[in-house]
Amino acid sequence: MNNLVVFFALFLLVSVSHAIELDFCVGDTTLPRGPQGFACKDSANVTTDDFVYTGFRGERTTSTNVYRFNVTLAFVNQFPALNGLGISMARLDLGVGGVIPVHSHRTSEVIIVTRGSILAGFIDARNNAYYRRLEVGDVMIFPKSMLHFQVNVGSIPAIAIVSLNGANPAxxxxxxxxxxxxxxxxxxxxxxxxxxxxxxxxxxxxxxx
Known part of the structure; x- marks a missing residue:
């Protein structure tokens, strides 16, 4: 029993030391991705710009698909500084009547509405639907792997920002x-x-x- 306790204590120490070995690991997207993400970019070549993402700026066109939506991703491929941090983001733009159709991720997701009115919801494994009309400033959570959706139910184009607990949530x-x-x-x-x-x-x- 004592040996088992010692083993787990040593394992915990090794795990903690590994977790704090690097302050960050900006992904080197020129190299193949492994199960744990990308290899680290040489820290000598890392600058402040690596930690800033400007892809959410400006207006979006939502008329190029049948759903009338536009999604701008800030996953690890687009924002390599997220590599190894277990987080990512996306901007959702929905035209009037636009829909983010039923989909899923391998992570949980949080949504905050920044413009317009969005009906958002998810369906659990018992086929229960949980949905609510969200206004500007409202936040909703979609649990991991649950089918979920968003619909613009307002009279103007809508925008929402989502955050997911994975650098590459799919x-x-x-x-x-x-x-x-x-x-x-x-x-x-x-x-x-x-x-x-x-x-x-x-x-x-x-x-x-």
């Missing part, structure tokens, strides 16, 4: 996965119970989404 849009990928049409019919005609229509719609 995004999987449910409808695009079913109808815009390489899943054969006959399989899509079987797993959705939709007719061939409807699957064909959906593939034509979401293939260009």
């Amino acid at each position: 995004v999987q849009f449910t409808m695009n996965s079913l109808f815009a990928g390489n899943l054969p049409a006959n399989m899509a019919e079987q797993i959705t119970l939709l007719s061939n005609e409807e699957v064909t229509r959906m593939r034509g719609l979401f293939d260009n989404a």
Whole structure:
């Protein structure tokens, strides 16, 4: 028992020492990404600019897809300073009536509305839907891996900023996965119970989404 306690104490010390070995690890995106992220950029070449992201500035066009939305990512690929920090962000722009369709991440997500009115919600594993109309300054949490969505229910374009607890949380849009990928049409019919005609229509719609 004492040996086990000593082992875990040493393991904890090693873990802590490893965690504070580097102040930061700006990702070197010219090298392949590993399971833990990118290798660190040479600290001699790191500047203040590495820690500043300006990609959220300016206006966005939301009329180029069927959903009437525009998403600007600040994941580790776009903002390498996030490498190893377990956080990321994104800006959501929704035209009037625009939708961020049902999707999921491998992380949890927090949303704060900065313009307009957005109906936001998620669906849990028991198929219970939790949703609320959010106004400017309102915040909502979407638990890890839950299907969630946002809809502009106001009369002006809406903007929200989201934060996720992962540097590369990924995004999987449910409808695009079913109808815009390489899943054969006959399989899509079987797993959705939709007719061939409807699957064909959906593939034509979401293939260009």
